[in-house]
Amino acid sequence: MENTFYTLHDFFVFTKGSAYILMGVILLGILGFWLFITGRDEETFIK
């Protein structure tokens, strides 16, 4: 996992890029978790 960074810019490009990808995964993850938790709630059924 250890990368070679020659400049601070290099470091930020790498870590921020990773963080942006992770944000997308998190968004989907939290959505999935919410659906898992509320999957059996009666309130979620459209009356």
Added chain:
Amino acid sequence: MSTATPMKKTWLTPFNIIVGIILLVGGFVTILRFTKGLAGVTNLTDNYPWGIWISFDLLCGVALAAGGFTTSAACYIFGLKRFHSAVRPAILTAFLGYSLVVFALHYDVGRPWRLPYPFFVQSGTTSVLFEVGLCVFLYLITLFVEWVPSALEWLGFKKPRNVIVRMTLALTIFGVVLSTMHQSSLGALYLIAPSKMHPLWYSMFLPLFFFVSAIAAGLSMVIFEGTLSHHYLHAKMDKTYLKEHDGVTFGFAKGAAVVLVVYFFIKIVGITLDNNWHYLFTGYGAWFLFELLGFVALPAFLYAMAVREHNACLVRWGAVITVLGIVLNRFNVSLVAFNWQLPPAQKYFPSWMEIAISVFIVTLGLLVFRFIATKMPIFYEHPNFREHVPHEGEEEEAPEFVEHELKPHPQSLGH
């Protein structure tokens, strides 16, 4: 003619004996602390000026008292009135928690009589610690005012009680603002020591970590405290409280699950932004993963399963693990990961007297909680001050409050 003689009430119960010993030892160490100074009772050094009294009594105490602002915010700001019966126990827990934090601080600071100095004599307005101190000072007053209606109802003072009850929303908002500020600032305190703290725990997001984890701790503490109260103070609960208890348990479990998952993900983002992945393959990394997977991911999963399956037992396990996880996290940040590069011989380990004072303070809190919860309307609405509005189709009930002897309810553990 009956020859039966009434049973004599003995004070020599196991509970009283243990509490008595703790209070005696605590009193003895207190005398030592204030006659011989910090060096006489603690293992604190220049490398570790903050020991277990800060890690446990202050950091854990403040985090675990977060149930007060989360519950009152849920009820009065977000309008979730079904949690109303949980507000008073949560406020009481928070008020006692903060009172004990300030009480413990008197042991920890070198010259406790100078505690008011930063506010009234020489304000260090650029210091994060000043902000923490001011917020805790103001929030303790806020919690006292929020708790006072219970005492006024008990004493029968209707007018002042009604005046304070009308201030509830303002007090709640003030409490949320103050809590947000100082819960996060406690994390911000450690931003000053990037070279001393292990990179896995050090992050520019420390304030956010502390704040988010405190919400999970607060919600879990309300569930945990509710479970214990349900067992030991069942006789003091009215029908409304008992009816709403399950709703509070599952509602808070759902909230805690989401907050824990968010906390888990922002911890991962913290590692990503600092590119600290390689540290995970070290000894400290294993300890970090133990904390993150065992005390954040696991309770989040348990809460989620519990809410899905409507399993109250799982919720309680989730709450216990979360509370332990917050304690572990605060210890990790302030002690384990702090000064991680020091040789083992220079590491800090608390003396038995430091531990005794922490146990003494927790015991004091338990005793005061028990006294207030048995005397004042905490788990029931006082018959002369009822606010409960019957739901549609529900009959107006006469207030049910009967003085019972305090003993564990036989069925309360089976929930």
